[in-house]
Amino acid sequence: MALSNEEKKELKEAASCARLRRNSRAILSHRYNPFLVDGKIDIDRIISFLDDCNAFLGHPVRAFRRIKTGANKL
Numbered sequence: 701m702a703l704s705n706e707e708k709k710e711l712k713e714a715a716s717c718a719r720l721r722r723n724s725r726a727i728l729s730h731r732y733n734p735f736l737v738d739g740k741i742d743i744d745r746i747i748s749f750l751d752d753c754n755a756f757l758g759h760p761v762r763a764f765r766r767i768k769t770g771a772n773k774l
Contacts, residue, residue, distance in 0.1 A: 734749075
């Protein structure tokens with residue numbers, strides 16, 4: 701999708717707006733990621749989130765099954 705000249709002009713004007721840049725920085729500085737603890741990904745939080753999503757969507761929780769093949773590669 702190509703931008704028209706008018707749209708390009710509007711984007712350039714918005715990019716040069718100091719107030720918009722300040723507001724964007726303020727929003728980014730208060731961003732919260734619920735999966736990070738001390739700057740590292742907490743796998744327990746991710747698993748808990750996925751379990752909650754499954755419960756919300758009505759999917760039954762299945763027990764873990766170990767894969768029985770001998771040639772597992774990532």
